[in-house]
Amino acid sequence: MNLDFSPEDQAFRAEVRAWMRDNVPQQVGPSIGIPSHKETQFAWERKLGAKGWLAYTWPKEYGGPGWTATQQYIFDTERALAGAPPCGPFGLSMLGPVLMRYGNEAQKQRYLPPIARGEEFWCQGYSEPGAGSDLASLKTRAVREEDHYIVNGQKIWTTQAHWADFIFCLVRTNPDGPKQQGISFLLIDMATPGIEIRPITTIDGHHHLNEVFLTDVRVPVENLVGEEGEGWTIAKYLLTHERTSIAGVADSYYQLGRLHEAVADDPVLSQDPVVTRRLATLEVDLMALEYTNLRTLDRVAKGQPPGSESSGLKIKGTELQQAISEAQMELGGLGALPWLTAAEDVHTVFAGATQRYNFLRASSIYGGTNEIQKNVLAKLLQL
Ligand SMILES: Cc1cc2nc3c(=O)[nH]c(=O)nc-3n(C[C@H](O)[C@H](O)[C@H](O)COP(=O)(O)OP(=O)(O)OC[C@H]3O[C@@H](n4cnc5c(N)ncnc54)[C@H](O)[C@@H]3O)c2cc1C
Structure with a gap:
């Protein structure tokens, strides 16, 4: 920085x-x-x-x-x-870039301005039971009937579906042939009859996630983004933006800075060379990530997609988020144990540190697991 x-x-x-x-x-x-x-x-x-x-x-x-x-x-x-x-990233850093590149003029005019004003909130309907890492196996079916698609299926792990006005969904429009080619990208109003949301409580005790069931949901054909069957190409483009935003460099700097302050205030921790080295290692790794992130941002600002670097950013960014939260929890010791609030004499960085640590276990899973990102990078090296 x-x-x-x-x-x-x-x-x-x-x-x-x-x-x-x-x-x-x-x-x-x-x-x-x-x-x-x-x-x-x-x-x-x-x-x-x-x-x-x-x-x-x-x-x-x-x-x-x-x-x-x-x-x-x-x-x-x-x-x-x-x-x-x-x-919230779903409208701003996922759907927004997709509509700018693949949406038609009517879709851009209708959907982008309310996202930019914070008036309409989106969620992401990609994952299904049995289609997470192997996303192309998704089964949610969309059958065209005149000027509507009739959608049936189930999405899972849908972050903030219970807050959302709309969901962008990957659906199967063609069950025959190579599975990647039968997928389409649909925009669905969450108020449409036939959508049921069931909550999933995560390990941090919050309700962020949901199952979304779609039964005979009627979606106007003008809500198809790109061509029918082009959904996989669009999905991959969106994921590069999602992975770049997950890196979270600025927020990691904030959390690490708070940890530095807490350690400086503590007469024992501040004198411990092992603690000093641990913080220094985290900081050096974060600086290296920051420079890679800046290179990617520069590409995007020049109108290019983030590319495969987004996989590296996602892996390293989430590993660092986990390592910083782990350090906050371990250095907080007993003070970090209360789930939501800390005792009055405990530095605020340790308040909620255990809860944050638990939530961030998920960061190496969402946006495509870190193992899958390593596969993406390995394929790149084979070229
Ligand atoms: C907090 C959170 C929020 C989420 N939000 C959303 C959301 O808003 N919308 C949405 O659509 N999805 C969302 N997801 C889902 C997320 O994208 C999936 O969980 C993720 O893609 C992994 O899929 P899976 O859970 O089915 O695990 P699986 O694919 O079953 O994987 C299980 C394990 O096997 C490993 N594995 C699988 N295949 C391979 C392989 N080929 N090589 C090596 N290892 C492999 C994985 O790395 C993982 O460790 C969210 C998940 C979480 C945890």
Whole structure:
């Protein structure tokens, strides 16, 4: 985080920092993981939307600020350092880039502006029981009947489906031939009759995830993105954006910074060379990740897809999130054990550290497991 910025970028950073200082609501709270309080999260996102900063990686024509890669990086860093959580990724960093590339004009006009204003919230209907890592085996069926698709099937692990206005879904439109070629990408209104959401409580004790059952759900054909059968190509493009955003460099800096403060305040931990070395190792790894992340952001800002580097970012970023939360929990000792709050004499970084540690076990699973990302990279090296 010791980059040399131009005078213009330094001025931009000062502007963002001042705005964050005045506008981050106390109750939003820092997080690496999935936000759990809908109203505070939505109010925060709408506030950013009103400022024109919610869709901060988007060009102006679709409701973003049209920032350079450096400005995007500065904004995300200042957001994290101000203790504000990342915004919901499904509309902003997954569907948004997909519609810009594969959507028709009507879809862009209808769906992108409300995402950029924080008015419509999306969820992701990819995974199914039996189709996670082997996603192309998905079975949710969409059969065309005149001007509608009739959708039947089940999605699982659907993050925040219970908050969402819409779901983007991978569905099977052709059961014959190679399985990748029979998949299509549909936009579905969650208020459509035939959609049932059942909650799944995760190991951190929260309800983030759901099962989504679709029974005879009627979806207008104009909600098909791209061509019928093009869903797999679109899905892969979306996943590169998802994996890049999962790296979470800025939030890891925030969490590591808080850990540094807690250790400095502790007369025993601050004198322990093993602790010092542990923190230094985490910091060096984070700096290396940051530079790879910057290279990827630069590509995206130039209109190129993130590419296979996103798999490396996802692996290393999530390993670091887990390692930092593990250090917070272990160095907190007894102080980190209470699940939600810490005793008054315990540094706040240790409050909820065990809960965060437990949630972040999932980070090497979601967005495609880290084992699968290693397969992706291994295939790349065979070329
Ligand atoms: C917190 C959380 C949020 C999620 N949110 C969403 C969401 O919003 N929308 C959505 O669609 N999905 C979501 N998912 C689902 C996620 O994408 C899948 O869990 C993930 O792709 C793995 O699929 P699976 O759970 O079926 O595991 P499996 O595919 O059954 O894998 C089980 C284990 O086997 C390993 N494995 C499988 N195949 C291979 C292979 N070929 N080589 C090496 N190892 C292999 C895996 O790495 C893993 O360790 C979420 C998951 C979690 C945990």
